[in-house]
Amino acid sequence: MAISADVIIAGGGVIGTAIAWRAAAAGLATVVIDPQAGDAAALVAAGMLAPVSESLFGEDALLRLNLLAVARFPSFAAELEEATGRIVGLRREGTLAVAYDPDDHAALARLTGFRRSVGLDAEELDSRACRRLEPFLAPGVRGGVLFAGDWSVDNRRYAAALRVAAQAAGARFLRDRVSAVRVGNDGAAAGVRLADGSEVDGAAVVVAAGCWSAGIDGLPGTVRDAVRPVKGQLLRLRCPANVPPVLGHTIRALVRGTDLYLVPRADGELVVGATSEERGHDVTVTAGAVHDLLHDAMSVLPVTSELALAETCAGLRPGTPDNGPIVGPGGPAGLLVATGHYRNGILLSAVTADAVAACLTGEPPAPEWEPFAPQRFGALARPA
Numbered sequence: 001m002a003i004s005a006d007v008i009i010a011g012g013g014v015i016g017t018a019i020a021w022r023a024a025a026a027g028l029a030t031v032v033i034d035p036q037a038g039d040a041a042a043l044v045a046a047g048m049l050a051p052v053s054e055s056l057f058g059e060d061a062l063l064r065l066n067l068l069a070v071a072r073f074p075s076f077a078a079e080l081e082e083a084t085g086r087i088v089g090l091r092r093e094g095t096l097a098v099a100y101d102p103d104d105h106a107a108l109a110r111l112t113g114f115r116r117s118v119g120l121d122a123e124e125l126d127s128r129a130c131r132r133l134e135p136f137l138a139p140g141v142r143g144g145v146l147f148a149g150d151w152s153v154d155n156r157r158y159a160a161a162l163r164v165a166a167q168a169a170g171a172r173f174l175r176d177r178v179s180a181v182r183v184g185n186d187g188a189a190a191g192v193r194l195a196d197g198s199e200v201d202g203a204a205v206v207v208a209a210g211c212w213s214a215g216i217d218g219l220p221g222t223v224r225d226a227v228r229p230v231k232g233q234l235l236r237l238r239c240p241a242n243v244p245p246v247l248g249h250t251i252r253a254l255v256r257g258t259d260l261y262l263v264p265r266a267d268g269e270l271v272v273g274a275t276s277e278e279r280g281h282d283v284t285v286t287a288g289a290v291h292d293l294l295h296d297a298m299s300v301l302p303v304t305s306e307l308a309l310a311e312t313c314a315g316l317r318p319g320t321p322d323n324g325p326i327v328g329p330g331g332p333a334g335l336l337v338a339t340g341h342y343r344n345g346i347l348l349s350a351v352t353a354d355a356v357a358a359c360l361t362g363e364p365p366a367p368e369w370e371p372f373a374p375q376r377f378g379a380l381a382r383p384a
């Protein structure tokens, strides 16, 4: 039987599913199409909501968007918990950034100076004060900075709750791959073609397929060229049963010049990440990455060596040339793009859903989105 919908979403990761929830809740007949269930970048992620500790020199527009996102996240998560009866594990203890050696300390001080200069909250702490906050930190840690505005969420619980909420609101999920966006004789999006050649009709198509967006025909070539996979490898460690979690805050560490994060969960899980590798679509977990992550983790948090190594995993962040997401109308009328969320997919999921739902219902998205329109990479006229 031919399928048709008001909105077709290519991609069932956290971005596509968040959009599906809001679109279905707005009364639109919504279909999400994804070939996989359970291996999206969002499931590999650590769930940091980190506008401050992810902010870098020269990324002011992205910082403004990420601050909007973190301000929106609690109400979005609360509504999600209310709609599903599920707990998503939002934690607001803040993030403690620490430095391992003197060079790391100097680098952290430079970044902190920049973050303060743009008005962000950053409390510098000496080594002893860091260990008062987190007693399991190595005594050699040089010092740190508390970023109270950086939180976390249990990304797997969050992603699962989004799917439940989307389905409860009426969204349908198809296990298939979108190979192309179809355009009708009027030049507007008319639906999608699937990998087996079958078609789904829809007046609006949202491409939210992360790094796989680049493989969807009918998207403007400038957008396809802008998205690339950036591999991240992570570890999931686990405290023994009946032992309290070893951390209360997310730790960001600079260890001999390498970035590391350790994200605790209330249930005793500790997520350790992440590599950042340009290796195409390869998702092999390598011995070297596991070694390096554990070695760096044990340098700042020696008790890591006592924890169970519960899982190793690798995912593909959808990177873009300016590290910003690509969200907005994508060329033909009815085609919307919501991809390229790179290191901030979980954080940006709620405001992306708001922005896309606004576009679908004829409202303007928040002004923070203006710098992230698809046409910033070039004209959208020519589908590739």
Ligand code: GLY
Pocket (backbone or CB within 6 Å): 048, 232, 273, 274, 317, 342, 343, 344
């Ligand atoms: N947001 C952290 C990462 O992408 O590794």
